[in-house]
Amino acid sequence: MIHPHTELRFISSTVGHGVFATAFIPKGTFLWVLDPFDRILTADEVRALPPMLKSAVERWAYVDPTGHFVFCWDHGRYMNHSCRPTSRGIGDAFEIAVRDVHPGEELTCEYGILNIAKTFACACGQPGCRGSVGPGDLERLFPVWDAEAQDAFQHAASVSQPLLPFVKAGPRDHEVLDALARGATDSALPSHKDYRRDGVTDGSVEGDGLWSIASSTPASTARRSRRAGAAR
Amino acid sequence: MIHPDTEIRRVDDVVGIGVFATKRIPRGTLTWALDPLDQILAAPRLEGLGAQWEGWLDHHTYHDPSGNRVLCWDAARSMNHSCRPTCGGSDLGFEVALVDIEEGEQLTNDYGTLHLDAREGFACRCGAPGCRGLVEPDGSAWERWLPELRAALALLTEVPQPLAPIVTPAILRAGRRAVGLPATAKRRRLHAV
Incomplete structure (x- = not known):
C-alpha cells in the first residue's frame, strides 16, 4: 500500500505515470508497505493469464527474491x-523515505533491488544518475543503499506512520517492526544484498519487460514472500 | 478489466477521481469484465482483517450477489x-x-445495483435527469436497468469488443439469457480488437 498522501499523475508518453506526494512526508516515513491485497503470483500463474493481463503484470509487477511476481493492488505499482x-527498501515489506518528500515531488525507488533481468537506460536526471541500471548494480552499491536505509530508520519512531496498521510482515520484517516498537531505531536492518534473487543474469529477458517470466522460479519452489523494493 | 480506451481523471475535491472515455465507446461495448487479477474476498478472509480495513473496504470494493x-x-x-x-x-x-459513451464522458454505474449494505446509502449529487437524490440500499441489482441492458446486449456482436479476450462465451451466453435474449446471437462472434 502506498502512502495515503500520494496520487497518480501522468508524466509523459515516454515515462508513463508516476506517484507524487500531495502533502509533506518526513524522512523516516514508510512510503510503501507490502499489504495482504498485493498479489503474489508464481511464474506459472502469470503465464496462464490472458495476454492483456500478462502484459499488465509484466509491466507493473516486480520480482521478489523467490522469483514470484508481486503485483501491487494500488498505485504503488506505478x-x-x-x-x-x-525511498530505500527494508526487508520484504517496507520502503522508507530517506529524505523529506515535499508536495508535488515524485516518489521513486531503486529498481536495481527488484531482481530485474535486463539492463535499462536511465534518464532520471538526478545527480549521480548511473545512466543505466542493471542486475549487477546491487552487488556494487548495496553498502550505500543499506547506509541510507539505516540512517532513515533512525527517524522512523518519531514520525507518523499511517501505513503500519496495513503491513503484511514476513519473518524478517517482524524484526524491523519489533525494533520500531521498542524505539530501537539504531538496530541493524536486513541488508539489501539478502534480497537478491540468485541466478538473475543480464539479458535473460526478451522484449520490453525488465522482468523475465521465462527465467522465473517454477511454481513448485517453496513460496516465501520475501521481497525487495517497491513496485514500479 | 476496464475498457482500454479509458483513463482516470480528477473530477473535483468532493467526488475525487473518476473513469473517463478517451475515445467514443458505442452502446453494446463491453466496458468491464471480471478477470483473474480481480480479487473476490469471501467472508472468512474479510473476518480475518482488522478494523483498520473497514473504511478501505467500503472505498475500494463492491459487494457481489453472493456477499x-x-x-x-x-x-x-x-x-x-x-x-x-x-x-x-x-x-x-x-x-x-x-x-454511446462519448470521448471525455464518464463511465458510471448505478451503485443501487451493487448490493449496498445498510450503512452505505448516500446523498447523490450526480445531477442526472431523474437523480434519486438518495441512493439507498434497496436490494435491487442489475435488473433495475433491464430494458437498457437488453438493448445493449443485443448489440454485442455489432460493435468492436477490445475485452473479448477476457470474457468467456459461456459468461456472455449466461448474460444474454439473464436479460431475456437468445443465448447466442445469430452464430456471430465478438469482434475482438
Whole structure:
C-alpha cells in the first residue's frame, strides 16, 4: 500500500505515470508497505493469464527474491526508478523515505533491488544518475543503499506512520517492526544484498519487460514472500 | 478489466477521481469484465482483517450477489455512481455500455445495483435527469436497468469488443439469457480488437 498522501499523475508518453506526494512526508516515513491485497503470483500463474493481463503484470509487477511476481493492488505499482530515490527498501515489506518528500515531488525507488533481468537506460536526471541500471548494480552499491536505509530508520519512531496498521510482515520484517516498537531505531536492518534473487543474469529477458517470466522460479519452489523494493 | 480506451481523471475535491472515455465507446461495448487479477474476498478472509480495513473496504470494493467483496485491480474500482449510468450489468460478471459513451464522458454505474449494505446509502449529487437524490440500499441489482441492458446486449456482436479476450462465451451466453435474449446471437462472434 502506498502512502495515503500520494496520487497518480501522468508524466509523459515516454515515462508513463508516476506517484507524487500531495502533502509533506518526513524522512523516516514508510512510503510503501507490502499489504495482504498485493498479489503474489508464481511464474506459472502469470503465464496462464490472458495476454492483456500478462502484459499488465509484466509491466507493473516486480520480482521478489523467490522469483514470484508481486503485483501491487494500488498505485504503488506505478513508482518509477530513480538513481537518487526518495525511498530505500527494508526487508520484504517496507520502503522508507530517506529524505523529506515535499508536495508535488515524485516518489521513486531503486529498481536495481527488484531482481530485474535486463539492463535499462536511465534518464532520471538526478545527480549521480548511473545512466543505466542493471542486475549487477546491487552487488556494487548495496553498502550505500543499506547506509541510507539505516540512517532513515533512525527517524522512523518519531514520525507518523499511517501505513503500519496495513503491513503484511514476513519473518524478517517482524524484526524491523519489533525494533520500531521498542524505539530501537539504531538496530541493524536486513541488508539489501539478502534480497537478491540468485541466478538473475543480464539479458535473460526478451522484449520490453525488465522482468523475465521465462527465467522465473517454477511454481513448485517453496513460496516465501520475501521481497525487495517497491513496485514500479 | 476496464475498457482500454479509458483513463482516470480528477473530477473535483468532493467526488475525487473518476473513469473517463478517451475515445467514443458505442452502446453494446463491453466496458468491464471480471478477470483473474480481480480479487473476490469471501467472508472468512474479510473476518480475518482488522478494523483498520473497514473504511478501505467500503472505498475500494463492491459487494457481489453472493456477499463477497470484489477488489478490482485497475481503474474499474474508481467508477463513480450515476442515477443515469452509462454502464451496467456487474452481477453478470461483465458490464456493457448502456448508451454511446462519448470521448471525455464518464463511465458510471448505478451503485443501487451493487448490493449496498445498510450503512452505505448516500446523498447523490450526480445531477442526472431523474437523480434519486438518495441512493439507498434497496436490494435491487442489475435488473433495475433491464430494458437498457437488453438493448445493449443485443448489440454485442455489432460493435468492436477490445475485452473479448477476457470474457468467456459461456459468461456472455449466461448474460444474454439473464436479460431475456437468445443465448447466442445469430452464430456471430465478438469482434475482438
